[in-house]
Amino acid sequence: MSEVRGIYTLWLREVKKFLREKPRLLNAFVQPLLWLFIFGTGMRFSAGVTEYNYQEFIFPGLVCQAMLFTAMFMGISVIWDREFGFLKEILVSPVSRPSIFLGKMLGASTDVMLQGIIIFPFAYLIGARIGLLVFLEALPIMLLITTGLVCIGLTFASVMKSFEGFGLIQTFINLPMFFLSGALFPLTNVPDWLRWVSFCNPLTYGVDAMRTVMMGNVFVPLFPLYIDIAVLFGFAVVMFLVGTWAFSRTE
Amino acid sequence: MNPVIETFSLTKRFGSNTAVNALSLRIEKGEVFGILGPNGAGKSTLLSMLCTILKPTSGTATVNGFDILRQHHEIRQSIGIVFQDPSVDADMTGLENLQMHADLYDVPVSEVGERITSVLRLVQLEDRASDYLSTYSGGMRRRLEIARGLLHYPKVLFLDEPTIGLDPQSREHMWDHIRMLRKREDMTIILTTHYMEEADRLCDRVAIIDHGRIVALDKPSVLKKSLGGDTIILGIKDGESLRALLVGNGMAEKVEVHNGEVRVTVANANILLPRIMEAAATAGIYIDYVYLNHPDMNDVFIHYTGRDLRHEEAKAPMGKMAMMRRRRVR
Incomplete structure (x- = not known):
């Protein structure tokens, strides 16, 4: 019981902080808009994709991108807590390490899900028809993606002792994962090496699954949905275990 | 009388450096016990081991009758800790910080409200409870941390440099608070300090530690007399x-x-x-x-450690952010 209370209060803290951070919320709204309307419009009329609306094509990718960046940032927030000392207050409490990790993970995941959901209304602005059913189908996929990504962020935060590495994460994790996920271009026409590298990226399966659910028949999936889901599930489980292990070792 | 804390040749080594060296010590119930020593003498290491944050290399200790090697949960539930560096969440209000602490320590839900009110009154922060910690002064944050440390009714309160970075008025206030706590809550208080005046005026007994060993242990008045x-x-x-x-x-x-x-x-x-x-x-x-x-405690200190207080260098490097934050606080 005491552990559940600890988990709850850590979850609540993450969510409160997320909702209070007004600049970040503004950012959450505006950044996808820029991608959709400037980048999306430009590419739509230059890239020569005719089978479907390019903006509709990148929309699921942008949801994944927003979740990826937020997840890394929220995971890294543990470093912030360490720098400002609050982590100590949590670590010396009677709550066990795995529970602390779980609380952080659930809190950050809630934030990431909110961040992903915020973007959905924009679908109407680009003429995509996303009904309630499609939205509800997308949610479990988003949840799997979120869990894996947040756990990556928390794992890095457990290993890194300062903010110096934050830029490295941006360059070596965020951007490669985003570019190699097929979020911005289809992976059907790219050279083999790029395709194979992309297949090693768990986010690729997330983007693929989201498209399968959201775009209907116009989109030809890379993998059947069950494979996407299986990979995402495996990714989430493995990262959760790795994250719990890494976090339990922090001093 | 039963000791609240007893250590049995407690030892901690970091590589070739012995931070705490076969230290044996008894602290009685209801004492204000001071731990003095130059930087790097092993004070913080000792405290960390007693709080079950660090594992000793050898030896053991009991806190409230619990073993520091095996009963982490019980010890943590029964002690309060106020760290040397700030450990509050500045983006949360005073009330929220206290509420979080109550949840982490599983304070009975029906009592939380009442206890928060009473600890806030104790440190005179009732009227600032709903303000964000980022608007508090350094002294106020420190007081909130003490209030927080009391919320789960600890039997032992550890204060690591409770008045570092405070101006003389705030320091005087803090001393009053600590004295009042001891009287009202019947608590054992263990504090480390660099300020000899603080040790002299607050502590019933002090232990001077150097190179991981106790070099002197007695009432401040006795220690001063011993200088002749x-x-x-x-x-x-x-x-x-x-x-x-x-x-x-x-x-x-x-x-x-x-x-x-x-x-x-x-x-x-x-x-x-x-x-x-x-x-x-x-x-x-x-x-x-x-x-x-x-002769004052300073003379006693120098007599036993053979040098004046060294300044903050041997400490673990403080995070950049914490340093920035601390400067802002002042």
Whole structure:
């Protein structure tokens, strides 16, 4: 019981902080808009994709991108807590390490899900028809993606002792994962090496699954949905275990 | 009486460096116990082991009757800790910080509201409870941290440098709070400090630690006495005649003449000084100036550690952010 209370209060803290951070919320709204309307419009009329609306094509990718960046940032927030000392207050409490990790993970995941959901209304602005059913189908996929990504962020935060590495994460994790996920271009026409590298990226399966659910028949999936889901599930489980292990070792 | 804390040749090594060296210590219930020592003497390491944050290399200790090696959960539930570096969440209100603490320590839900009100009153922060911590001054944050540390009714409160970075007024306030706590809550308080005056005025007993060992342990008054009493320093051109006078009439035994000054060591200078002045005046010895030197904890400290306090260098490097934050706080 005491552990559940600890988990709850850590979850609540993450969510409160997320909702209070007004600049970040503004950012959450505006950044996808820029991608959709400037980048999306430009590419739509230059890239020569005719089978479907390019903006509709990148929309699921942008949801994944927003979740990826937020997840890394929220995971890294543990470093912030360490720098400002609050982590100590949590670590010396009677709550066990795995529970602390779980609380952080659930809190950050809630934030990431909110961040992903915020973007959905924009679908109407680009003429995509996303009904309630499609939205509800997308949610479990988003949840799997979120869990894996947040756990990556928390794992890095457990290993890194300062903010110096934050830029490295941006360059070596965020951007490669985003570019190699097929979020911005289809992976059907790219050279083999790029395709194979992309297949090693768990986010690729997330983007693929989201498209399968959201775009209907116009989109030809890379993998059947069950494979996407299986990979995402495996990714989430493995990262959760790795994250719990890494976090339990922090001093 | 049962000791609240007892250590049994507690030892911690970091590589080849022995931070705490076979340290055995008993702290009784209801004491305010001070741990003094130069930087790097092992104070924080000792505290961290007692709080079950660090595992000892060998030896063990009990806190509230629980073993530090095996009963982490029980110990953590029964102690309060106020760290040297700030450990509050500045983006949350005072109330929220306390609420989080109550949840982490599983304070009975029906009592949380009442306890928060009472600890806030204790540190006089009731009217600022709903403000964000980022708007608090350094002293207020410290007080909130103490309030937070009391929320789960700990039997032992650890204060690591409770007044570091506070101005003299806030420091005086903090001392009052600590004294009041001891009286009201019947709590054992263990504090580390660099301020000798703090140790002198607050602590029932102090342990001076150097190189991981206890070099002195007693009441501050006893430690000061052990240095051999007060010194009266008199500026006199003809020191030898005064010495002959004082030794001759049995007023003082230890009299030194040095550089035009006479140093008289006595048990109580406040009483003896007027007599000496009288005797000198009667004998026609002219005194230029006079001053008294009562040994204080600083003298005790230097006597036992053989050097003055070293400044913050041996400490673990503070995070950049914490440093920035701390500067802003002041």
